[in-house]
Amino acid sequence: xxxxxxxxxxxxxxxxxxxxxxxxxxxxxxxxxxxxxxxxxxxxxxxxxxxxxxxxxxxxxxxxxxxxxxxxxxxxxxxxxxxxxxxxxxxxxxxxxxxxxxxxxxxxxxxxxx
Amino acid sequence: xxxxxxxxxxxxxxxxxxxxxxxxxxxxxxxxxxxxxxxxxxxxxxxxxxxxxxxxxxxxxxxxxxxxxxxxxxxxxxxxxxxxxxxxxxxxxxxxxxxxxxxxxxxxxxxx
Numbered sequence: 755x756x757x758x759x760x761x762x763x764x765x766x767x768x769x770x771x772x773x774x775x776x777x778x779x780x781x782x783x784x785x786x787x788x789x790x791x792x793x794x795x796x797x798x799x800x801x802x803x804x805x806x807x808x809x810x811x812x813x814x815x816x817x818x819x820x821x822x823x824x825x826x827x828x829x830x831x832x833x834x835x836x837x838x839x840x841x842x843x844x845x846x847x848x849x850x851x852x853x854x855x856x857x858x859x860x861x862x863x864x865x866x867x868x
Numbered sequence: 869x870x871x872x873x874x875x876x877x878x879x880x881x882x883x884x885x886x887x888x889x890x891x892x893x894x895x896x897x898x899x900x901x902x903x904x905x906x907x908x909x910x911x912x913x914x915x916x917x918x919x920x921x922x923x924x925x926x927x928x929x930x931x932x933x934x935x936x937x938x939x940x941x942x943x944x945x946x947x948x949x950x951x952x953x954x955x956x957x958x959x960x961x962x963x964x965x966x967x968x969x970x971x972x973x974x975x976x977x978x979x980x
Contacts, residue, residue: 787967797957797970810967845911856902856917857959857968861910 756780758860760846766866772834775863777846778827786829787857788814788821789845797845803829836867870895870962874971881948882979889943889974891958896936898962903932903943906955906973915956916943948978 759778767773779786787802801811806823814821818837823829833840843864847857871894881887891901900919904912916925916932918941924933931944945952955975959968 796972799967802967847912856900856914857912858914859904859912864909 756858758846758848758858760844760860760863762863763861764864764866766868767836769837769867770835771867772832773836773840773865773867775831775844775846775865777829777831777848777860779829779846779848780850780858781827783848783850783858784826785849785851786823787847787849788829788831789847790842791845791862792842800831800844833865836865838867841866870898870960870969872958872960872969872971874956874958874974876974877972878975878977880977880979883948883950885948885978886944886946887948887976889945889956889976891941891943891960891971893939893941893960893962893969895962896939898936898960900961901932901934901941902959902961902968903930903941904957904959906957908954912957945976948976950978950980952976953978 761776784805788800790798790800800814801821803823820832843862845859845862847859849857873892875890898920902917903915905915906912918925918934929946934941955973957973959970961968
């Protein structure tokens with residue numbers, strides 16, 4: 755059963771530290787999304803890629819967040835420096851094609867910044 | 869800008885009851901609509917995907933319908949069970965880019 759793999763599952767870090775979250779999309783899926791979920795804001799789209807190229811990162815605070823796809827099997831989301839307000843669950847999802855045949859979500863990275 | 873609303877925000881029913889969850893969207897020019905389930909502390913699990921040319925999709929006890937003209941979708945759950953307790957989210961793709969707008973979800977509790 756194909757799935758999206760995210761690491762780490764949980765991360766606790768101190769304010770000011772760098773955090774890197776990783777995602778392995780489903781093989782053959784060429785669209786990758788990063789979402790953030792909080793109780794207050796629900797699911798927010800941070801960035802997404804098509805064929806490894808960033809298409810939209812307007813939801814991401816550019817001063818501290820960066821997203822990349824070094825290759826087709828790896829997407830990364832980095833926060834530097836991290837702040838307590840970044841505490842949330844970060845989800846990666848992948849999809850096939852431009853018309854969107856539906857998403858598959860990873861299990862998420864629960865980030866706590868203290 | 870597409871807006872997706874799910875009402876009610878929370879629903880509690882006794883086991884065995886049939887129920888309907890609602891999702892409405894403001895821009896009817898959509899490509900697809902997807903229903904997800906999220907258990908506490910877990911990720912989203914896809915339940916059903918309806919393409920814009922379709923009117924409904926069924927999987928087991930679940931049936932999702934789509935009425936683009938009225939900007940509405942419903943998720944029907946038959947013979948509800950305690951294991952159905954979760955938050956249900958709908959996601960609407962109107963961009964042809966595979967980028968969806970999510971509703972805030974309906975949290976369902978099925979009491980034994």
